[in-house]
Amino acid sequence: MASYLRPASLSTAICQALLKGGSDPTLKNLAGENFLFSVLRGAAMEGCKDSQLLISLALKHNLDLLSRNCNGLTVYDEARKISAPISVIRLLKKKTQEQQNIFLNQQNRKLLNNVTIQYNCGPDESHKMIPILDVGSWKPGRKVRLFICGQTRVGKTTFANTLKETGPLATLQYYLTGPRIPSSTKGVVCSQACLEGTSLVIWDFAGQMEYCFTHSLLLSTSGPNTIYCVMFSLEGIESDQYGGQRSAVEQLLFWLRFLSITHSSQSKPHVIVIGSHIDRLPHENSTLIAKQFYENVMKREIELFNCFHVQFFPLNCRNLSDVNAIREPLSKTVSQVLQNTTKEVIPEICKLIMEQVSYLRLQKVRFQRWEEFAKSILQVLPNPIYSTTLLTAVEYLHNISELLFLPQYFLPGKLFDTHPGQNISTELPNNMVSALIILDMNWLLQDIFGVFGNFALSPASGTNKERWHREELAAALNLTNGDVEGALDLLEAFQLVFKTQEGEYVVPGWLKKGGPERSGGCENMRGIGYRWKDCNRGMFSHFLVGRLQIQLICMFGTERCSFWKGGALVVTKAQLRIEVSEDRRNLYLIGGWRLKDAEGDCYHLLEKVGKEVEILLRNEHGQHYEKIHLCPTELRNLTVSSEVAALVGFVRSAGIIEELSGFSFQQILEAEKQNVPLCGKWSMQPWEVLFPQHDTRILSSLGMNCSSRWLEGSTLSTLCSLLDTRSPVELDWKRLGELLGKASNSTITEVEEEARNKGLSPTNLILIKYPVILYQLIQCLTQMDREDCVSAINNMMMQLKDKVENQ
Template sequence: MASYLRPASLSTAICQALLKGGSDPTLKNLAGENFLFSVLRGAAMEGCKDSQLLISLALKHNLDLLSRNCNGLTVYDEARKISAPISVIRLLKKKTQEQQNIFLNQQNRKLLNNVTIQYNCGPDESHKMIPILDVGSWKPGRKVRLFICGQTRVGKTTFANTLKELLFLPQYFLPGKLFDTHPGQNISTELPNNMVSALIILDMNWLLQDIFGVFGNFALSPASGTNKERWHREELAAALNLTNGDVEGALDLLEAFQLVFKTQEGEYVVPGWLKKGGPERSGGCENMRGIGYRWKDCNRGMFSHFLVGRLQIQLICMFGTERCSFWKGGALVVTKAQLRIEVSEDRRNLYLIGGWRLKDAEGDCYHLLEKVGKEVEILLRNEHGQHYEKIHLCPTELRNLTVSSEVAALVGFVRSAGIIEELSGFSFQQILEAEKQNVPLCGKWSMQPWEVLFPQHDTRILSSLGMNCSSRWLEGSTLSTLCSLLDTRSPVELDWKRLGELLGKASNSTITEVEEEARNKGLSPTNLILIKYPVILYQLIQCLTQMDREDCVSAINNMMMQLKDKVENQ
């Protein structure tokens, strides 16, 4: 109770007297915490010298810093969690490590002379069993670090406790609660089908040098001086100096780390071994859209080669090797449309640039951007302590970027294949506000909101504005339905011509011009009228009602109901 008193100077004096008087400092409350936890929280709130002095005083009484509270946290864990003063964190870290070393030395004396952990990949073992890497002979007194990685509730704690019982490993390396495991419990832990097995690595030099060093660095790899994208199994084994018995386990490890990917043909793609510099940008795509990702703290955040490598592996999984090509820090995916992924030269921006030529490929480009964008955001959410922002790139700037590359290649000018200057763009909120106010987007380039997004595919604007949304944002299938219904010549002239008169008082000459353009270019006259005379959906429904076209009104109402259901189900 004395540790809770304020001010801290009073608490320090009373606690000091109690400790000198023989009070037991190891007493714990219902949360499993001794008084050092309370003093620590006081130091975090007040940050005064008295609180820090009391912590130093308590440590002199040999408190057990390896014990945990009911949340599974040590005093050092709690200090980091509540952002205690740096001096306090350093002191607790030092004292905790000292106690850990003492504990390790005591336990190492109990180790048997020859304990070997084998990696079993035999035919009788289920792929659900937890893999263990062979670390050879374990000698008494040798210090090792144990890392267990895996998703929640896959059996990491149970497995570690079993190892502790068998090999006398210390208990302090696991976060969270520790559960007792009897020595006779089965060491193999069943995992759900949709869970990735946990992984144990005991040789850190091997992990950092042979694995991350060779498979994450072009200069250190056998790819140096080559321009290969696919590698055979034997070439990977040679890079690791592996014997036949170890190859499968090591390659499984590389795939688990997403450092390599095995294709259907049995070859391997190694993102870290790709050469820098992608193909030249070509002007085959008349239309372009793009998305950019950048860290909010522009002075600190960078996109690593490893993050891009993981994205490249995800692209192979989604689209196959036939549609993908890769280079260091980038990728190209080609379907009906194409999508180019690349990191800027300063590595502070990641760009997804889509393009298409034929009208029916517009939707394909939108879905490419959406699908790959979601994978990028999943990877970025794993970057702890940093926050990113997403922008929609300016199509005019994207076209100029392509033209500049073509001109440079034409005149033989050698320039960097990467993006040097930061591309401009707009957040979705900026686009939405511009659409609400019916004004263009302000920036380096003046753009209309519908020129930046995909009006017939991206329904976010339509969902946000409802019946006050412009007819430019009609969903694609609904727009096709309206065109199909109104393009057909009506006996009583209740078709697109009448709609043009009601929406914009279209004259006979205007109707004739629209009719000729639709016939010459193979376009829908209804769509041309809606582009020429955009109105909010409420006004469009009024005009269609005035024309007694309930079939068209029903199509719009069904669209709005489907959007509402979609939002509610998200």
């Protein structure tokens, strides 16, 4: 409880006193979390030095950093999830890895008496020869991954092939035969090169945009032992007469922004930027032109470049001497990356796990879910272990780049531990069943992902199918009968495809290019937008939008949803259009409704979908985005211009080209406090941007000083029902109008006629005509002796207070 107090300095003082007095810091709440989780969240929200100091203090009490909450997350996992301050994440990472190593080495005592793995056979399999793998046949090595990204045809594969040419014989052969011109890469091609005694695992990412869905997924598995290489073509940059400069800038910035949102480690990544095809520039000053071009781009986009440690090299990828010039700086970068990795002896249990992984690969097992993998490991270990011990060992192997473990696909469930030797199917919680361990990377990267982004299935090919039958999907991916179930199961786990209740598949990455034109059928419009706080970095990835589309179909079903590339439409009583701007820097949720009773439906649509968007953004992008409330006038103009373009036969993109203006909630709140319109391109009143009777944030923030325009909907309805009925002593809406605004008889008559003609509440019309703060409204109602109305307002305020306290 003390850790939740604010300000953080007060929390720190009380927590220090409690810890000094002998309080038990290991106690957990019902979510399975000790007080360190609470302090961590405080540090993430405020970035407060006091919170960070309290975390350091707590760690001195030897808290178990390997224990997990009900969602299966350690404190370090939670820190990464909520984007805690970098210093906190690094501290927790260091302490967690130290505890991992100590804990796993303690388990070695159980394994010392048996140093071989016996593969157990069933009764009917005793005649088969099962290999016994000696511990030590798997040799762990220091590995660094080099992710090579860039547009198609910029020389990524040529560079990778040339980089692998080492030794006198290979060099001689290279000069005799020359570099082979590679075919266009599909998916990701993995290969290895030796660099200064270190194994460099090269991932050559295809450059076609059809692969962006899978690239978003794979780049997020980077980890701390990863170096990036971004390549772009220098051809034509000496002038922009034919668009060469613009093309080069677009290539470079797209991939840097792409990396800035997919890089999973909290440390600053190393990026080697290569300008290829320098041989196609004027020979006398090609290097000078290339370097000047790069410096100009870097100065203009300094905030984006500051996200990385960047080195730039202009070269001809087919020239061995050019590529050799990169080896020394690349070696230094590799050394810097390895300085942050653990050098301890690999725990014995990790060696045993890797022996079993080697055996599974020999059996052509391509991937396993956690439950199946855990069973295969536990049945061959000489002594039983806890499931959480195995999980810790697998995480350790993933951290040192020996396994590809994907735990981010957790299902809701509760993590718990049991005694070793208990049946694994009952021991493992639901939220671990969907975690994935990839054993056959080439199958995943080539046979599956290499086909998934194939041009023949892309929107550019003219394939406009939105739903696929199982047989069609299997044929499109070239899957054989033995591969169909496993491959589709894997793609569903990755959220690259979604199986509907009707048995059809939605594939966001294969959706058609454009969405429907905007319709003017909605008289009322509201919207929210998400954009990057730093306009020079970041973008909304294809994969994020695809995952949102899958979430929409889960929430609303197939009948209410329609999708297109980069967008979706949800229709209930109201409608909600979701789309990404053409530059992918903004994500918009635009709602509309016609009937008055559909206003609440539009609000709830925006709230429900907005929360899903924020969960995706928070998990992937931390706090780098901001939420804005869009201007209704601008939204209506956007719809009208779209309709006019359609009427005159002008074919235009359904996407939003120019950035829409909007207001943050803080701006709206400040305008309401000062009783002034919102400043900007469009002059708007605060209540015209939000949903006054549904959105209670302004009411909660200002309390009794809030305008009566923001009365909560059910409370307003209660007041209207109580005051609309004529009172014998005239203590009804007419008297309220006199007290609020000195309404004359003619005004009362006008309100009465408008209410009768339009079927509206006269009380509501009076409150709109004479808005006052709630304190004044209560005074007027008290003067009228309408305690029933006063009680309704007080109850509303009490409920809001309880709601805030519960949150």
